[in-house]
Amino acid sequence: MKLWVTGLNHRTAPVSVRERLAFSSVDLTQGLEELKNTPGIVEGMILSTCNRVEVAITAEDDINPHQALEIFLSTAKALDSRDLHQYLYGFEGREAIRHIFRVAASLDSMIVGEPQILGQLKSAYSLAKEHGAVTGLLDTVVMRAFGVAKRVRTETDIGVSAVSISYAAVELAREIFGSLKNQRVMLIGAGKMSELAARHLLRSGVQQILVTNRTDSRARELADRVRGTIVPYDQFRGRLKDVDIVLTSSGSPDHILTKEAMRRIVASRKNRPMFLIDIAVPRNIEPTVNELDNVFLYDIDDLQRIVDENLKGRMDQAAEADKIVAEEVERLESWMRTRHVGPLIVSLQEHLEQIRLAEIERVKGKLGGLTSQQEQAIEMLTRGIVNKIAHGPISQLRKHAGADNGPAVLDAIRNIFRLEE
Numbered sequence: 001m002k003l004w005v006t007g008l009n010h011r012t013a014p015v016s017v018r019e020r021l022a023f024s025s026v027d028l029t030q031g032l033e034e035l036k037n038t039p040g041i042v043e044g045m046i047l048s049t050c051n052r053v054e055v056a057i058t059a060e061d062d063i064n065p066h067q068a069l070e071i072f073l074s075t076a077k078a079l080d081s082r083d084l085h086q087y088l089y090g091f092e093g094r095e096a097i098r099h100i101f102r103v104a105a106s107l108d109s110m111i112v113g114e115p116q117i118l119g120q121l122k123s124a125y126s127l128a129k130e131h132g133a134v135t136g137l138l139d140t141v142v143m144r145a146f147g148v149a150k151r152v153r154t155e156t157d158i159g160v161s162a163v164s165i166s167y168a169a170v171e172l173a174r175e176i177f178g179s180l181k182n183q184r185v186m187l188i189g190a191g192k193m194s195e196l197a198a199r200h201l202l203r204s205g206v207q208q209i210l211v212t213n214r215t216d217s218r219a220r221e222l223a224d225r226v227r228g229t230i231v232p233y234d235q236f237r238g239r240l241k242d243v244d245i246v247l248t249s250s251g252s253p254d255h256i257l258t259k260e261a262m263r264r265i266v267a268s269r270k271n272r273p274m275f276l277i278d279i280a281v282p283r284n285i286e287p288t289v290n291e292l293d294n295v296f297l298y299d300i301d302d303l304q305r306i307v308d309e310n311l312k313g314r315m316d317q318a319a320e321a322d323k324i325v326a327e328e329v330e331r332l333e334s335w336m337r338t339r340h341v342g343p344l345i346v347s348l349q350e351h352l353e354q355i356r357l358a359e360i361e362r363v364k365g366k367l368g369g370l371t372s373q374q375e376q377a378i379e380m381l382t383r384g385i386v387n388k389i390a391h392g393p394i395s396q397l398r399k400h401a402g403a404d405n406g407p408a409v410l411d412a413i414r415n416i417f418r419l420e421e
Contacts, residue, residue: 010110054103056096165303173275179205180206187212193279273296277303397409
């Protein structure tokens with residue numbers, strides 16, 4: 001039996017290829033049924049996200065799993081397999097286990113440590129389970145992968161630090177204010193970064209989001225998406241004294257907030273702190289604003305440095321996480337090496353026990369009436385003899401289970417004791 005993974009991801013294929021290979025919910029159901037009906041494939045699971053499409057299977061030894069999956073993917077998506085071949089990778093056995101574990105732990109993601117991939121893998125597993133496509137070894141491997149991901153999250157800080165500009169801004173705001181609950185925010189400009197930051201801020205408990213933009217329609221669209229309130233662009237300066245966090249992403253070529261204007265605003269706030277995030281290029285806020293007391297100004301370069309530092313920290317944590325993955329791969333492989341000797345050990349023990357009981361029964365009549373103590377002594381004696389006989393072959397079975405000569409040792413012991421397959 002072979003364990004195999006074939007797929008492509010953001011490192012091996014451009015988005016133009018990934019989007020053509022992506023599976024919709026309907027495609028996934030059909031794909032799982034096709035995998036189940038493919039000769040030689042025993043189990044199958046399909047993981048399809050914006051950054052990867054992978055198929056994991058267990059297969060009979062007499063098929064070429066990579067070739068089979070290449071044909072499966074090209075047929076399912078009406079692609080020429082020759083065009084697809086250059087983008088695909090394949091992993092077998094130990095490397096397949098390691099790959100699945102690393103994917104679950106977000107060590108193979110575009111942004112290392114992002115949590116979404118684990119949920120996506122769980123969804124893929126649940127769907128495959130629902131369709132009866134995972135029932136044995138692949139089931140065990142994926143379930144172990146969930147445990148590995150949990151251990152990585154628990155024992156490392158891989159997912160703690162902010163690694164996007166918008167999230168870094170929110171983390172800085174939390175450092176300044178402690179809690180963002182009940183803080184008020186103003187978005188000046190209606191760009192994508194503003195929206196992402198606003199969503200992070202909402203999840204962090206901000207009380208109100210004000211939105212202003214030179215174009216009213218764009219301000220209204222953003223306000224609707226982030227549950228915000230529109231402020232006319234020519235009136236936003238008058239509302240700044242009421243907000244604690246300001247995020248600017250306006251396309252203005254000049255500074256829309258100067259040091260003198262901010263001095264007056266801070267004074268009207270009785271020196272309560274303000275956090276200003278300027279992600280516009282050219283910058284919207286005069287840099288010298290940062291010289292004012294109780295004003296904390298960060299531009300996009302400041303945020304990028306924080307992100308870069310956090311990414312470096314995540315990579316350090318990823319090295320620790322990879323050690324955990326290696327341990328868990330070895331643990332699972334050790335289990336896999338010995339699991340097939342279990343039935344043979346049980347069969348040997350049962351065989352020897354049947355011989356023991358038959359021999360006791362055979363000589364009982366010759367021994368005449370036995371006291372309970374004598375019967376107990378015979379029981380202990382014969383059990384001890386059988387256990388000593390079984391100890392040697394059982395030790396050899398366990399010792400050689402994962403070795404190259406393992407199958408030969410199993411066959412020898414099976415033949416010596418005349419055990420059935």
